Amino acid sequence: MKKLFLFIGILFALNATSQTQYEKGMMKAFDLWSKGKDMEAANLFERISQAEKDNWIPAYYVGYINVLSAFGVKDEAKLKAKLEKAEEFLGIALSIKPNNPEVMIIQALHNTAYIAFDGQKYGMSLSMKNSEILGKALKLAPNNPRVILQKAEWDMGSAKYFGQPTDPYCKDIKRALELAKKENVTTEFAPSWGKDRAEQVLKQSCGE
Numbered sequence: 001m002k003k004l005f006l007f008i009g010i011l012f013a014l015n016a017t018s019q020t021q022y023e024k025g026m027m028k029a030f031d032l033w034s035k036g037k038d039m040e041a042a043n044l045f046e047r048i049s050q051a052e053k054d055n056w057i058p059a060y061y062v063g064y065i066n067v068l069s070a071f072g073v074k075d076e077a078k079l080k081a082k083l084e085k086a087e088e089f090l091g092i093a094l095s096i097k098p099n100n101p102e103v104m105i106i107q108a109l110h111n112t113a114y115i116a117f118d119g120q121k122y123g124m125s126l127s128m129k130n131s132e133i134l135g136k137a138l139k140l141a142p143n144n145p146r147v148i149l150q151k152a153e154w155d156m157g158s159a160k161y162f163g164q165p166t167d168p169y170c171k172d173i174k175r176a177l178e179l180a181k182k183e184n185v186t187t188e189f190a191p192s193w194g195k196d197r198a199e200q201v202l203k204q205s206c207g208e
Helices: 021-034 038-051 056-070 076-096 101-117 119-140 145-161 167-182 195-205
Strands: none
Touching: 021 038, 021 056, 038 056, 038 076, 056 076, 056 101, 076 101, 101 119, 101 145, 119 145, 145 167, 145 195, 167 195
């Protein structure tokens, strides 16, 4: 699951002489992440977050990396440690920028990590929360490719679980892909992933 979400590090072609400490730190963190040094990257994002108290983006990446790394963990104590760290920093990100759809979809992914670990234990309580979170995120950002993609994947997973067809959601994955291709992210280091994942889902689940 981790490999499905991990994207190649976002590196910006900035003039080294004009980079701020924030820019240098963020680029170093993305570089670590792109090299598979996930926890080193998360730790650096955490230090940046502590220095950039009015910026939600570093905290977002602390949460995102910890959520991704929780998938596939077999030990519940280790799983909880990662997801509790993620929850803490996603909460920080939301305290800086409330009702942020980018953060909300990672909250839903956070819940999904628990469900993937033990569906019988966590499925009933967290599935409804996920539907609510993703529904709200979609209302707030109906043209955000990551929001559309995450909701469609969640709906696909639910459909599979109940033995229902997943085809109806392929159109949403296609829409997410088209929006991702056209997206112009103007905020430095803001989330921009989605294209590769949408292509992968289309290939695996929609036969395209």
